[in-house]
Amino acid sequence: MxxxxxxxxxxxxxxxxxxxxxxxxxxxxxxxxxxxxxxxxxxxxxxxxxxxxxxxxxxxxxxxxxxxxxxxxxxxxxxxxIKQHFMVHPSNQEHWQDVKHIYSHSHAIAQCHKFLHTQFKGVPFESVTSTAAAAKMVMDHPEWQAAAIANELAAKEYGLQIVQRNIHDFNFNxxxxxxxxxxxxxxxxxxxxxxxxxxxxxxxxxxxxxxxxxxxxxxxxxxxxxxxxxxxxxxxxxxxxxxxxxxxxxxxxxxxxxxxxxxxxxxxxxxxxxxxxxxxxxxxx
Amino acid sequence: MxxxxxxxxxxxxxxxxxxxxxxxxxxxxxxxxxxxxxxxxxxxxxxxxxxxxxxxxxxxxxxxxxxxxxxxxxxxxxxxxIKQHFMVHPSNQEHWQDVKHIYSHSHAIAQCHKFLHTQFKGVPFESVTSTAAAAKMVMDHPEWQAAAIANELAAKEYGLQIVQRNIHDFNFNxxxxxxxxxxxxxxxxxxxxxxxxxxxxxxxxxxxxxxxxxxxxxxxxxxxxxxxxxxxxxxxxxxxxxxxxxxxxxxxxxxxxxxxxxxxxxxxxxxxxxxxxxxxxxxxx
The missing domain is CATH 3.40.190.10 (Periplasmic binding protein-like II)
Incomplete structure (x- = not known):
């Protein structure tokens, strides 16, 4: 089918x-x-x-x-x-706390507001068309030192390393x-x-x-x-x-x-x- | 106030x-x-x-x-x-039917679907953050031969020429x-x-x-x-x-x-x- x-x-x-x-x-x-x-x-x-x-x-x-x-x-x-995770290119996983940019879908960014506000205050985030598109961009550009907010499947599909799990504000999403x-x-x-x-x-x-x-x-x-x-x-x-x-x-x-x-x-x-x-x-x- | x-x-x-x-x-x-x-x-x-x-x-x-x-x-x-108009840079007003790009807010593009489909089939359109932003882009780049879909106030504010009025599909918007x-x-x-x-x-x-x-x-x-x-x-x-x-x-x-x-x-x-x-x-x- x-x-x-x-x-x-x-x-x-x-x-x-x-x-x-x-x-x-x-x-x-x-x-x-x-x-x-x-x-x-x-x-x-x-x-x-x-x-x-x-x-x-x-x-x-x-x-x-x-x-x-x-x-x-x-x-x-x-x-x-809906469970959102924070993920980076494997080559950046040791210093993931120093990422320079964060990419995701606008809804996912909104859903992780508290996490971003406390742990990555001042780091610019940018919305793209889907959480999967964010994961792909981060994989394609290790030199950007960027992170994506996306789901488990996107991490597997694009080979990213999840460095912080379940970063969403609401557990019942x-x-x-x-x-x-x-x-x-x-x-x-x-x-x-x-x-x-x-x-x-x-x-x-x-x-x-x-x-x-x-x-x-x-x-x-x-x-x-x-x-x-x-x-x-x-x-x-x-x-x-x-x-x-x-x-x-x-x-x-x-x-x-x-x-x-x-x-x-x-x-x-x-x-x-x-x-x-x-x-x-x-x-x- | x-x-x-x-x-x-x-x-x-x-x-x-x-x-x-x-x-x-x-x-x-x-x-x-x-x-x-x-x-x-x-x-x-x-x-x-x-x-x-x-x-x-x-x-x-x-x-x-x-x-x-x-x-x-x-x-x-x-x-x-809500009245949407089709507007171009004054230097392009003679050949407005030959525009190469159309810019507007995604809702405005959706609202003018019939007009775009019949008169500008195949011309690529792009959504930007507001109808006013589209008008500004078209004014700043006469060489792009682009048009904007926006309101009367945007045409006045940015000096664009309205070449087709009321192009929206629904009159009661x-x-x-x-x-x-x-x-x-x-x-x-x-x-x-x-x-x-x-x-x-x-x-x-x-x-x-x-x-x-x-x-x-x-x-x-x-x-x-x-x-x-x-x-x-x-x-x-x-x-x-x-x-x-x-x-x-x-x-x-x-x-x-x-x-x-x-x-x-x-x-x-x-x-x-x-x-x-x-x-x-x-x-x-």
Whole structure:
């Protein structure tokens, strides 16, 4: 099976992909839309793209492209812990505390703010397009005496030496990834202990009136359907117009979710199921 | 009065600032947090920072910094239309259709996708940190035969020639800006015809249970309080934990909003008023 993912190699997306699809043929894509286009055009059978980070929130480009441009069901979700390490070229590992530059993705730099502030105050840092790109730059230029903040896989892939592990400020940082596919497939994710089922729907409200969203939530509340997420995104028709992405904590059934959806449609809402899928929490060492 | 704003000069934020504070002393800041810090430290009396774009959604850094780091009331909101123009160095205006490069902010490039795709297919574009920075680069390097996508103010500020007006795909694109201040001030925004009042509150839910958000919305619904926006942001304590920013379409009163807030607190929610303020829709030619 061919699995597309947001590249380059050795990013957190590849760690997520490897945790489930280590036996498959993996193809990195340069951007999230390109990766989703590839599964829409049947060039890959599955696409794995980031959807949410515990610190930064939703990945808007994934949500927007999935709701507006391509129409591909969500068939699974993988959540992994985000662990950032400090790494240098092996020839610099003896004097790693004297690095002159630090490279990483802007989010990773933000996530390691305390470490950088206490241990490398005054050392300039620069953001590049991914943590993997930072690792590659540091490997290619030992003479810069630079360090990268990146993950374990990037250290292995590019041959860097990790000199300080787990330098991130928040221990509970995680990122979730959607698995998208047009193929009707039953991924073996539910075999893991940490797996649950989710159903994600998209709801557009009828003409703006007080309490429309409250009515929508009522349809779930009286059925005791637990919502784990509700996210508003702009309709692109002017400020103040939104649609909502809602996660329901159960597998699509034949009674409760269809009943709630029929009720919403009767209220004048637009409702669309984006997927009903197993969601897996991966533990890494 | 000294007014800080997200710089550099000639961005859309400055257009918003000029529409209300044209008589005041203006100071551009490099980043949104720096601008908000300046008003927190009393170096400026007001700060104007973007909060939402009709196409891209909320500006997360503004929401996060306002709810976590600084504690400054919202005293007003300005919404302006976003109009993008195609501009070149005056020496290139005769043969502007032959430009070799196009520079702009990544959002502006995305907003003019159709225009670029039909009229400049194959011409490479590059994103820089702001539309104003793009305009400055094009002015500084006439020999590059480059064009910038930027606003009217940038064309004036840097002396570029607008050769094609209103090249954006969506005519209803707008951006809203918060005016933040620790000073108790009554901005004369309500004198304009297009002004309304809003109250913005932040709500954290009690321990996760089905229907918690529904209960929160009920407190507003039965009082017929119209909510124009509800936005979830991560609590930074792991995926699945959110707080909510809610806009109520009225001025803080002595009965309805305090009643709803007392009810939410009785349910175990945390509630905080971020501001009750006039919101102004500015029309530009």
């Amino acid at each position: 061919k699995v597309g993912f947001l590249g380059p190699k050795a990013t957190f997306t590849e760690i997520a992909v490897m945790s489930v699809f280590s036996e498959d043929e993996l193809e990195p894509f340069r951007t999230i839309p390109e990766c989703m286009d590839a599964v829409a055009d049947d060039r890959v059978e599955l696409a794995v793209v980031p959807i949410e980070n515990a610190l930064e929130g939703s990945v808007n480009i994934t949500l927007d492209y999935l709701t507006r441009v391509v129409d591909i069901p969500i068939v699974g979700e993988i959540t992994i812990p 995680q990122t979730s990834f959607f698995i998208l596919s047009n193929k009707d497939m039953d991924l073996p994710l539910m075999e893991a202990a940490n797996a649950t089922y989710k159903t994600t729907i998209m709801v557009t409200l009828p003409a703006d009136h007080a309490g429309a969203l409250h009515q929508v939530l009522s349809a779930f509340a009286w059925r005791k359907l637990n919502l784990s997420k509700i996210e508003s995104r702009p309709m692109k028709t002017g400020i103040g117009n939104y649609f909502f992405i809602i996660d329901i904590e159960m597998k699509l059934d034949e009674v409760l979710i269809p009943g709630a959806m029929a009720e919403l449609e009767a209220l004048g809402c637009g409702v669309k199921i984006l997927g009903s899928y197993p969601s897996l929490m991966v533990e890494l060492d | 000294k007014v800080g704003f997200l710089g550099p000069k000639a961005t859309f934020t400055e257009i918003a600032v000029m529409s209300v504070f044209s008589e005041d002393e203006l100071e551009p800041f490099r980043t949104i947090p720096e601008c908000m810090d300046a008003v927190a430290d009393d170096r400026v009396e007001l700060a104007v920072v973007p909060i939402e774009n009709a196409l891209e959604g909320s500006v997360n850094i503004t929401l996060d910094y306002l709810t976590r780091v600084v504690d400054i009331p919202i005293v007003g909101e300005i919404t302006i239309p 707008q951006t809203s800006f918060f005016i933040l201040s620790n000073k108790d001030m009554d901005l004369p925004l309500m004198e304009a015809a297009n002004a309304t009042y809003k109250t913005t509150i932040m709500v954290t839910l009690p321990a996760d249970h089905a229907g918690a958000l529904h209960q929160v919305l009920s407190a507003f619904a039965w009082r017929k309080l119209n909510l124009s926006k509800i936005e979830s942001r991560p609590m930074k304590t792991g995926i699945g934990n959110y707080f909510f920013i809610i806009d109520i379409e009225m001025k803080l009163d002595e009965v309805l909003i305090p009643g709803a807030m007392a009810e939410l607190e009785a349910l175990g929610c945390g509630v905080k008023i971020l501001g009750s303020y006039p919101s102004l829709m500015v029309e530009l030619d």
